[in-house]
Amino acid sequence: MKKVLYRHLLSKVLGFSLLLFSISFYAQEEAAPTEEVVAEESADTSGGDPVKGKQLFNQNCAACHALNRKMTGPALANVETRLMEDEGLDKEWLYAWIKNSPGMISAGDPYANKIYAEYNQAAMTAFPTLSNQDIDDILAYTAAPPPAPAAATAADTAATGSTDSSGISNEILLGALAMIFGLLVVMLILVNKTLRRIAEANGVVLEKEKAEKRVPIWKAFARNQFLVLVSVIFLLLASAYFAYGWMMQIGVDQGYAPVQPIHYSHKIHAGDNKIECKYCHSSARVSKHSGIPSLNVCMNCHKSIYEYKGNPEGPSAEDLANGYTNEFYTGEIKKLYKAVGWDEENQRYTGETQPVEWVRIHNLPDFAYFNHSQHVSVAGIECQTCHGPVEEMEIMYQYAPLTMGWCINCHRETNIQVEGNAYYEAIHAELSKKYGVDKLTAAMMGGLECGKCHY
Incomplete structure (x- = not known):
């Protein structure tokens, strides 16, 4: 009987696998161009x-x-x-x-x-x-869209998962693992063949198992009426659930952040420079609508502020990545001058104006009534309650869903500011007797009545 040298066979296979892995690794390192190239x-x-x-x-x-x-x-x-x-x-x-x-x-x-x-x-x-x-x-x-900045932090590298700590890409690692797995399969096939030869040499007869005739799984499933009924009910319920979820998102524009014709940074104006929201949106105090400020409100400041100099420490890495440089903001001021017809050199209006087509962000349905003055002036609600941290927004977006459920929850949870508010003194005296509480919510004041918000 012929002896089989297992160690000799394994050493050949392993050596061959290491050689292939080394060749593939160095070939990919040399062939892959860098992002800079x-x-x-x-x-x-x-x-x-x-x-x-x-x-x-x-x-x-x-x-x-x-x-x-x-x-x-x-x-x-x-x-x-x-x-x-x-x-x-x-x-x-x-x-x-x-x-x-x-x-x-x-x-x-x-x-x-x-x-x-x-x-x-x-x-x-x-x-x-x-x-x-x-x-x-x-x-x-x-x-060819520009590549990502070459200077990436360790945290960003770890988050993306594109490379490990040694700098080897995931594609190379996956390729190496696939090659090792393939070599293991080949080794198992060779070992199986070798063992069969040894068994035949020793006169061992290997009986082949008789293949049982199996029913296809789809036929077995179709014959089981209980499984078919349960599956149909599950699919109908799942379809109804996803259809309901999809329909409930119609008209909900949370996160909507359109590109405006003139870039306006709330982060710079309301955040860095502490400009009050109602300076620009002055009609929010007395009107149903907050209104879009006219450009002459902008020119109250920008007649003198003709360029953006930024923070003394310079723009952040995030701003640079998004293109928000001092030159960018200065260019937006020039767009403002062009729209109002302002001659910067001679410091006068030319009369050649161009309308700025601002894109509306917050838009309630026509059948929903909302009054800014009632919430801002009477109730004393802060702008950030509905519009989010505006002072941190570089690009303004819709912060809240503005759905009916969201408004109702606010009415149920918000306490009326009774102290020092003459509008509520008489109402508070009567409703406190009715409910027997010191704090009144908007819901207790009729904030859940349909006619309050719907015509």
Whole structure:
């Protein structure tokens, strides 16, 4: 009988596996380009700066366009390449289209009229203030979005899970584990074959098990009426649950943060400079609506504040990552001057104004009545109760869900400020007798009656 040298066989297999792992590891290390190289190549071939392009895209394009999905306008990922290959259009056409799209439509440009007809005959907003370099930067961003900053903290690295402490990427580790697993399978097959040879050499007969005829699982399931009934009931209940949850989210815009035509930082105005909310939203004291302040309220300060100098210690790493530099905020002040027609050099109004189309954030249904003056002036509710920590928001967003249940819970839990509030003195005297309590909530005052909030 022939002897099988197991140690010799195992040493060969292990040695071969280590050799393959070393070759694959060093090949991936040398072949994988660094983020800096990729960023440099994309910047060299794009003809613009993708970092600046992202900022310009968010300011001017993001309201109607996304990179990879159709919105009000078409998706803009690789738009320059697509137009060149599919339509035979060059970059000069893009310059003309972005700066004066209505003019190209009226001039009879074929592709301009094709886009105009495809998107419900709604002409794209013209951007004559964008230079060719600005458009090149935007096209560079749409062709290759800028990579993440190279300087990442250890906490960020651990959170993303892209690399371990030794710098080896997860892809390499997974590949090595898959290779080791495959080698183990091969070793088990070889050991099985070797043991079978030994058994045959010793005259051992290995009987093959007779395969039992099994019923397919779907047939067994279909024959069991109880399981079928339970499964159908479960699927119906689950479908009803998810359908109810989806329908309850209709009209709930919590977290909605649109891009405004002029970037306004509540963090700087209400946070750093401690400007009171009701200085700008003065109508909240006396009106149903809080109102959007007119631009001349902004000019009360910005006639003199013509540039943003920031904090003495400089912008934070998060602000730099988002493009919120001193130059960015100064550029937004220039947009304000252009909108109001302010001649900065001669310190006078030119009369050439442009309306600013602010995007509304908080929007209640038409059948719901809400009065700001009743809550602000009478009840003394702070703005942050409904609008959240506005003084910390760089971009304003809807903090609360503003649903009926959310309002009712507030009415049930909020105590009326009776002390020093002449509006409630007589009411408090009567209701305290009725309920026998010292503290009254808005619900006790009729805050749960349907007619209070619905016409």
